[in-house]
Amino acid sequence: MSDVQGWGKVREHRHVEHKVDQREQEALSGKKKIKKEMMIASSIATVLLLSVSLFALPIIIVADSDQDQTAPARSKTYVLVHGPGSGSWNWYKIKYMLQQAGFTVYTPDLTSHGIMDNRTADTVFTLVDYAQPLLNCVASAPEKVILVAHNTAGTPCTLAMETYPEKIEKAVFLSAVMPISGTVINDYLKAPFQQLVDENAMHQIFAQGTFYETTSIQMNATAMREYYFGQSSLEDYIMASSLLCATPYRCFDDPVYLTPERYGSIDRFYIKTGQDKIVPPVFQDIIINKNPPKQVFVLKNSDHASFFSETDLLFTLLKNIPLL
Ligand SMILES: *[C@@H]1O[C@H](CO)[C@@H](O)[C@H](O)[C@H]1NC(C)=O
Ligand SMILES: *[C@@H]1O[C@H](CO)[C@@H](O)[C@H](O)[C@H]1NC(C)=O
Numbered sequence: 001m002s003d004v005q006g007w008g009k010v011r012e013h014r015h016v017e018h019k020v021d022q023r024e025q026e027a028l029s030g031k032k033k034i035k036k037e038m039m040i041a042s043s044i045a046t047v048l049l050l051s052v053s054l055f056a057l058p059i060i061i062v063a064d065s066d067q068d069q070t071a072p073a074r075s076k077t078y079v080l081v082h083g084p085g086s087g088s089w090n091w092y093k094i095k096y097m098l099q100q101a102g103f104t105v106y107t108p109d110l111t112s113h114g115i116m117d118n119r120t121a122d123t124v125f126t127l128v129d130y131a132q133p134l135l136n137c138v139a140s141a142p143e144k145v146i147l148v149a150h151n152t153a154g155t156p157c158t159l160a161m162e163t164y165p166e167k168i169e170k171a172v173f174l175s176a177v178m179p180i181s182g183t184v185i186n187d188y189l190k191a192p193f194q195q196l197v198d199e200n201a202m203h204q205i206f207a208q209g210t211f212y213e214t215t216s217i218q219m220n221a222t223a224m225r226e227y228y229f230g231q232s233s234l235e236d237y238i239m240a241s242s243l244l245c246a247t248p249y250r251c252f253d254d255p256v257y258l259t260p261e262r263y264g265s266i267d268r269f270y271i272k273t274g275q276d277k278i279v280p281p282v283f284q285d286i287i288i289n290k291n292p293p294k295q296v297f298v299l300k301n302s303d304h305a306s307f308f309s310e311t312d313l314l315f316t317l318l319k320n321i322p323l324l
Helices: 002-014 017-029 088-100 127-140 151-163 185-198 221-227 234-243 281-290 311-323
Strands: 046-052 059-064 077-081 104-106 145-150 168-174 202-205 216-219 267-273 295-299
Touching: 077 088, 077 127, 077 151, 088 104, 088 234, 088 311, 127 151, 145 151, 145 311, 151 168, 151 185, 168 311, 185 202, 185 216, 185 281, 216 221, 221 234, 267 281, 267 311, 295 311
Parallel strands: 077 104, 077 145, 145 168, 168 267, 267 295
Antiparallel strands: 046 059, 046 295, 202 216
């Protein structure tokens, strides 16, 4: 079903190509440095990405989702990092597409996530412990990587940027927290997550007893059909509902400390998800305004799981990040 919708969208957008080119020219005549390759809208599957630059009017980027001659150098390496309750399985489609396009892709499971780790979420106390598999992945990558963070992974990825700035070329935040120095995940997500708890869509686990703090949070897989995977295919939701796990919660109150020389030296991009009911757009705007990135993109029809609901657009966007 999502394929059919995707093709409909592609067809619907093809007839506005020349208008897009014109707006693209206007944007280029301004300060934006979008590579010429991005303007070429020649082949069958042309898709549109709405880009909102910080200081200019919204512009449209036309990106070619088919194989093309003007694609970036194929040696790039991506590290895709999952959000709460998830794991590397989130990325199976995007990983496949990036690999087919010639890129190297790593998808580490954060501590206690995925299906291989024997740690439970209730045993993870600190941000460093939570982020360790990602830190190891970045440290051992043979070349600079492009980091992609989903939701709560924004903070582990930010820690990786501060720890290994020489190993990270760019960072992309997909409906993610994008903390400033001294802040914690809960500074950004406590309100939307509390709302999910109030609506029985997420449960708090008190492994040390209810007298003590929440140790982990667990999504209600039934409710997640609507909240997390509202626009995604039923197949992907069924897989996700059998894999969703608990998320360590105490590390959500562990701050990250950043410096302009290290963290600040890396270009950041934000991808907003327009139909997101886990981190709703209004919260994404707060995150963006507190720590403005180089550029903001919007996947208008995406639920929280863009890797399932807007796979083609997300792939096209990620594929073109090296050009920006
Ligand atoms: C968990 O896995 C680690 C590393 O694979 C291993 O060293 C450890 O013994 C395992 N712990 C348990 C309780 O199975
Ligand atoms: C999980 O969500 C479903 C659907 O929203 C709801 O009917 C059910 O009561 C929830 N389960 C719990 C344990 O809160």
